[in-house]
Amino acid sequence: MVDLSTTYLGLTLKNPLVVSPSPLCEKIDNIRRMEDAGASAVVLPSLFEEQITLESHHLDRFLSHGTESFAESLTYFPDMIDYNLGPDGYLEHIRRAKFVADIPIIGSLNGSSTSGWISYAKKIQEAGADALELNLYYIPTDPDLSGAQVEQMYVDLVRDVKASVSIPVAVKLGHSFSAFANLARRLDQAGANGLVLFNRFYQPDFDLENLEVVHTLTLSSSYELLLRLHWIAILYGHIRADLAVTGGVHTALDVLKAMMVGARVAMMTSALLTNGIQHLTTVRADLLAWMEGHEYESIRQMQGSMSHRSVPDPAAFERGNYMKVLSSYVLKT
Numbered sequence: 246m247v248d249l250s251t252t253y254l255g256l257t258l259k260n261p262l263v264v265s266p267s268p269l270c271e272k273i274d275n276i277r278r279m280e281d282a283g284a285s286a287v288v289l290p291s292l293f294e295e296q297i298t299l300e301s302h303h304l305d306r307f308l309s310h311g312t313e314s315f316a317e318s319l320t321y322f323p324d325m326i327d328y329n330l331g332p333d334g335y336l337e338h339i340r341r342a343k344f345v346a347d348i349p350i351i352g353s354l355n356g357s358s359t360s361g362w363i364s365y366a367k368k369i370q371e372a373g374a375d376a377l378e379l380n381l382y383y384i385p386t387d388p389d390l391s392g393a394q395v396e397q398m399y400v401d402l403v404r405d406v407k408a409s410v411s412i413p414v415a416v417k418l419g420h421s422f423s424a425f426a427n428l429a430r431r432l433d434q435a436g437a438n439g440l441v442l443f444n445r446f447y448q449p450d451f452d453l454e455n456l457e458v459v460h461t462l463t464l465s466s467s468y469e470l471l472l473r474l475h476w477i478a479i480l481y482g483h484i485r486a487d488l489a490v491t492g493g494v495h496t497a498l499d500v501l502k503a504m505m506v507g508a509r510v511a512m513m514t515s516a517l518l519t520n521g522i523q524h525l526t527t528v529r530a531d532l533l534a535w536m537e538g539h540e541y542e543s544i545r546q547m548q549g550s551m552s553h554r555s556v557p558d559p560a561a562f563e564r565g566n567y568m569k570v571l572s573s574y575v576l577k578t
Contacts, residue, residue, distance in 0.1 A: 481507025
């Protein structure tokens with residue numbers, strides 16, 4: 246019998262299939278259906294920093310920096326008060342999810358600073374969440390703000406939140422850092438129990454006829470998984486924090502690749518939005534079939550088997566791969 250179980254953030258999960266935040270997670274009935282379809286945990290949609298600060302009529306300095314007035318800065322954001330049920334409704338949603346589901350429920354906070362986060366991190370814990378994901382979605386547009394300052398802001402945030410709660414804390418962040426491996430180690434040392442790679446930064450388009458910004462949402466594809474696999478393979482064995490893949494997980498093969506480079510779980514959103522919640526059942530069945538066909542006894546057996554830890558000189562490996570890829574393209578005659 247194939248053992249699909251894994252551990253993530255100190256939690257024992259029945260398999261590596263975790264549902265990441267999406268509108269699907271806003272309904273209690275859907276969370277119950279996700280569990281029935283095979284999900285081992287659910288990460289709820291984020292409570293945004295803007296919701297917390299707007300509720301107290303005070304925008305954080307990182308968000309208001311560069312604006313002329315509070316009123317003007319408010320126009321940048323949609324009506325956030327009732328998004329995801331609002332701060333109080335969000336806590337009630339956690340309580341209800343925990344009541345109906347036996348799998349772990351992970352709360353999420355989205356922002357970039359400690360303002361308001363500490364108290365709500367505590368409230369999310371008190372509401373019954375099994376863990377907390379800090380969704381660090383912040384694009385530094387101030388030319389005077391250095392990369393070192395941004396990284397220190399992240400490290401301080403993780404350290405402060407960890408000091409305020411006893412539940413495990415994961416950090417979800419983007420890949421655009423000059424020395425990502427170093428930042429990962431610093432977040433690990435600050436107390437992060439897990440790193441979720443990577444946040445998808447959504448880029449707006451432009452309507453040239455009306456001269457307006459067009460907000461677009463493009464769902465992921467399996468191709469986007471490659472960047473996540475690359476970095477988890479590099480980090481595996483070098484930090485204590487658990488590693489999770491999010492973005493580009495659509496099939497059982499995607500999950501298997503994530504496990505082999507060293508991820509503990511593979512998170513899915515776009516695949517469920519495209520194919521429905523029942524897609525989890527298909528992925529789980531395909532996962533079992535592949536492992537049985539290739540004589541794997543457990544998920545743990547394969548985790549990290551294709552990471553950089555198995556390569557004597559990772560830097561040389563990266564250079565060699567770069568040259569092989571360039572030389573692999575054949576011009577059409």
